[in-house]
Amino acid sequence: MARLNINGRNRDVQVADDTPLLWVIREQIGLTGTKYGCGVAQCGACSVHINGEVVRSCSMRVGDVRPTDRIVTIEGLSRNTSHPIQRAWAALDVPQCGYCQSGQIMAAAALLRKKPRPTDQDIDEAMTNICRCGTYQRIRAAVHMAAGNRNGGSVGRGNRKS
Amino acid sequence: MTSTLRDDSEISRRRFIVGSAAAGGGLALGLDMPLGGAQAQNAGSEVGIWVVIRPNNTCAIRIARSEMGQGTLTGLAQLVAEELECDWRRVTTEGLSPGQNLARKRAWGNMSTGGSQGIRQSQDYVRRGGAAARMMLLQAAANEWNVPVGELTVANGIIRHAATRRQTTYGRVAPAAAKLTPPDPKSIKLKDPKDWKIAGKPAKRLDTWAKLNGSKVYSIDLRLPGMLNAAIKDAPVYGSKISSVDDSKTAKMPGVRKVVRVKDTAIAVVADTWWQAKNALDALTVTWDEGENAKVSSASIARHVETGLMATETNGDRRNGDALAAIAGAKKKVEATYSTPFLSHACMEVNNATVRITADRAECWAPTQNLEATLAALASESGLPLAQCEVHRHDLGGGFGRRGGTQDYVRKAVVVAKEFPGVPVKTIWSREEDQAHDYFRPISMCKFAAGLDENNNPGRAARPRVGPVDQRLAQSGGDGGRSRHAPAARVLGGARQCPARLLGAESPDRVRDAQHPRSGRALAWRQHKSERLLPGMLHRGGGARRRQGLAGVPPRLDGQVPEASCRPQCRSREGRLG
Numbered sequence: 001m002a003r004l005n006i007n008g009r010n011r012d013v014q015v016a017d018d019t020p021l022l023w024v025i026r027e028q029i030g031l032t033g034t035k036y037g038c039g040v041a042q043c044g045a046c047s048v049h050i051n052g053e054v055v056r057s058c059s060m061r062v063g064d065v066r067p068t069d070r071i072v073t074i075e076g077l078s079r080n081t082s083h084p085i086q087r088a089w090a091a092l093d094v095p096q097c098g099y100c101q102s103g104q105i106m107a108a109a110a111l112l113r114k115k116p117r118p119t120d121q122d123i124d125e126a127m128t129n130i131c132r133c134g135t136y137q138r139i140r141a142a143v144h145m146a147a148g149n150r151n152g153g154s155v156g157r158g159n160r161k162s
Numbered sequence: 163m164t165s166t167l168r169d170d171s172e173i174s175r176r177r178f179i180v181g182s183a184a185a186g187g188g189l190a191l192g193l194d195m196p197l198g199g200a201q202a203q204n205a206g207s208e209v210g211i212w213v214v215i216r217p218n219n220t221c222a223i224r225i226a227r228s229e230m231g232q233g234t235l236t237g238l239a240q241l242v243a244e245e246l247e248c249d250w251r252r253v254t255t256e257g258l259s260p261g262q263n264l265a266r267k268r269a270w271g272n273m274s275t276g277g278s279q280g281i282r283q284s285q286d287y288v289r290r291g292g293a294a295a296r297m298m299l300l301q302a303a304a305n306e307w308n309v310p311v312g313e314l315t316v317a318n319g320i321i322r323h324a325a326t327r328r329q330t331t332y333g334r335v336a337p338a339a340a341k342l343t344p345p346d347p348k349s350i351k352l353k354d355p356k357d358w359k360i361a362g363k364p365a366k367r368l369d370t371w372a373k374l375n376g377s378k379v380y381s382i383d384l385r386l387p388g389m390l391n392a393a394i395k396d397a398p399v400y401g402s403k404i405s406s407v408d409d410s411k412t413a414k415m416p417g418v419r420k421v422v423r424v425k426d427t428a429i430a431v432v433a434d435t436w437w438q439a440k441n442a443l444d445a446l447t448v449t450w451d452e453g454e455n456a457k458v459s460s461a462s463i464a465r466h467v468e469t470g471l472m473a474t475e476t477n478g479d480r481r482n483g484d485a486l487a488a489i490a491g492a493k494k495k496v497e498a499t500y501s502t503p504f505l506s507h508a509c510m511e512v513n514n515a516t517v518r519i520t521a522d523r524a525e526c527w528a529p530t531q532n533l534e535a536t537l538a539a540l541a542s543e544s545g546l547p548l549a550q551c552e553v554h555r556h557d558l559g560g561g562f563g564r565r566g567g568t569q570d571y572v573r574k575a576v577v578v579a580k581e582f583p584g585v586p587v588k589t590i591w592s593r594e595e596d597q598a599h600d601y602f603r604p605i606s607m608c609k610f611a612a613g614l615d616e617n618n619n620p621g622r623a624a625r626p627r628v629g630p631v632d633q634r635l636a637q638s639g640g641d642g643g644r645s646r647h648a649p650a651a652r653v654l655g656g657a658r659q660c661p662a663r664l665l666g667a668e669s670p671d672r673v674r675d676a677q678h679p680r681s682g683r684a685l686a687w688r689q690h691k692s693e694r695l696l697p698g699m700l701h702r703g704g705g706a707r708r709r710q711g712l713a714g715v716p717p718r719l720d721g722q723v724p725e726a727s728c729r730p731q732c733r734s735r736e737g738r739l740g
Contacts, residue, residue, distance in 0.1 A: 097231025132509060
């Protein structure tokens with residue numbers, strides 16, 4: 001039994017304490033935007049925010065989450081997909097297959113909260129999520145765009161207009 | 163017809179894009195409509211087989227191929243829309259199912275998506291489909307106004323008759339157009355690509371929005387009422403079989419429903435949730451009869467490949483002139499050996515499939531690059547006729563060739579689901595299982611040798627002008643590599659030789675196609691090696707500084723890799739160049 005605060009709602013779940021938070025979010029809560037990628041905190045597809053910090057939920061026991069901890073998943077990041085990161089992701093068409101992008105967006109949003117004007121190096125250090133399609137250039141460009149950085153970083157071909 | 167559509171979010175996406183990117187003010191209002199899934203989809207008129215037009219002028223373009231991040235969904239829609247002359251801003255897409263395709267005698271053609279062929283193979287007939295719909299819509303308007311169709315013009319889905327100053331929209335005439343007989347595709351004259359406004363132009367992807375907010379439902383995300391979940395473990399050594407299973411601990415674990423043997427080569431645990439299933443699977447004690455392949459090791463595979471590389475016999479490859487003699491007589495000799503390891507496709511979305519089987523129907527939800535192959539696998543494994551099977555389309559979290567012809571994961575999921583008639587069972591491979599039991603890209607090693615003349619040019623030493631090059635390849639099969647002990651059972655053909663033709667592209671395919679279960683994978687290493695040899699040769703030789711313009715270098719390779727980008731590799735390889 002655990003009480004979780006997810007996207008502003010308290011949720012009680014019947015689940016063993018050692019269940020990874022990821023699987024509670026996906027299976028008990030039913031929010032599937034948070035993805036399973038590796039299960040060992042390497043790929044970042046499962047990234048969520050806990051009290052504003054980005055956390056790889058596949059490797060966090062649900063028993064270690066306090067009822068007062070504020071968990072935010074991709075579904076709760078913004079209303080109407082309006083977070084600056086999401087808008088920049090849309091403007092630059094960042095995703096390819098899209099599977100890793102929930103995690104990428106959550107990591108990028110956490111980065112901007114800490115560093116509203118990140119440098120290329122800040123982005124590279126903070127964004128360690130794996131994208132098998134290789135959208136890294138557009139991710140970097142979109143973080144700069146969301147931050148309002150002009151001429152920030154090296155913008156790849158993703159910075160196209162349609 | 164009913165459609166397996168999952169594009170309800172498209173309109174929301176439009177609203178979002180329009181609202182956030184200021185792409186044109188009034189559009190958002192016009193599209194502000196709640197789409198209720200099938201209901202709204204069915205409100206449209208099917209004009210030809212590729213286009214469905216709704217009363218609000220939204221054009222839903224049907225997509226037969228799979229989307230896995232490569233953008234084919236948008237590209238195909240652009241091709242149809244180009245000929246349709248519709249308003250691109252009002253285009254959505256509808257995914258077709260293989261059951262629909264089968265029921266209509268494969269009207270939508272091949273659904274397989276791989277080898278970068280999705281657009282190439284279907285671009286002609288989807289354009290004709292768009293053009294056919296346009297012709298039918300214009301004809302419907304001409305009939306209504308009783309004017310010759312030749313007097314009508316159309317742009318952005320608005321049909322005009324200049325002489326009488328009348329206009330109408332696709333949405334209005336679509337119901338009448340749907341009743342007309344489509345024109346013979348062969349009679350249709352397509353636009354000259356130089357006149358294209360939509361196709362071939364940069365465009366926003368049509369499917370981005372749902373990837374930004376967690377609303378996109380990949381196959382692994384599927385939730386069905388009463389669904390059970392399975393975790394699965396494949397034989398750790400390829401070709402080995404289950405010898406015994408001790409499930410005494412597992413049976414008592416929370417949520418566990420059943421331990422299922424999957425054809426003696428895999429074991430699965432079905433539970434209420436996947437995490438319960440995985441924990442129970444980890445608690446199982448399985449003894450395997452590992453067989454011959456247990457003896458195979460990385461060292462034995464390396465030995466095999468190296469031995470193959472040294473072999474002198476060829477496999478009947480193309481042979482122009484005597485490269486070996488020419489190289490032996492050349493002033494300088496350049497030699498390089500390259501190797502590639504077994505590679506897992508490593509899709510971000512691990513393999514998974516949900517299957518529900520009743521007495522007379524089998525359904526599957528899976529990430530697949532070939533919906534029809536999935537349907538066939540479902541039918542053969544369930545024992546039900548094709549017509550009683552259906553596969554529900556999901557965009558893939560990566561494909562890379564793993565999920566086309568090889569439907570092993572679907573077959574296994576069917577075996578698991580058969581144990582629970584009428585209940586949907588989702589089988590998910592853990593990352594470690596997915597990674598370890600891939601159909602790997604084959605391990606390979608390749609040696610190139612080339613002779614250079616006194617000016618360090620590769621071209622003058624022998625006929626034909628470019629060359630001579632001796633290319634030898636040895637590899638070990640990918641299918642055999644599905645385990646920690648990649649077996650030699652599937653090891654391929656020894657030495658390869660491609661004399662007297664620089665970067666000879668056709669010969670390495672032959673043996674592979676004849677024997678190799680993973681055709682297609684060879685492409686990567688062949689190009690990789692060919693691409694690396696040439697700059698290496700040039701830098702080594704020094705005389706021919708630029709690959710461009712070398713006589714006989716295939717144009718598609720010429721300049722494909724900027725020379726500058728090759729330099730560090732060339733330097734690092736210097737020691738190995740003879």
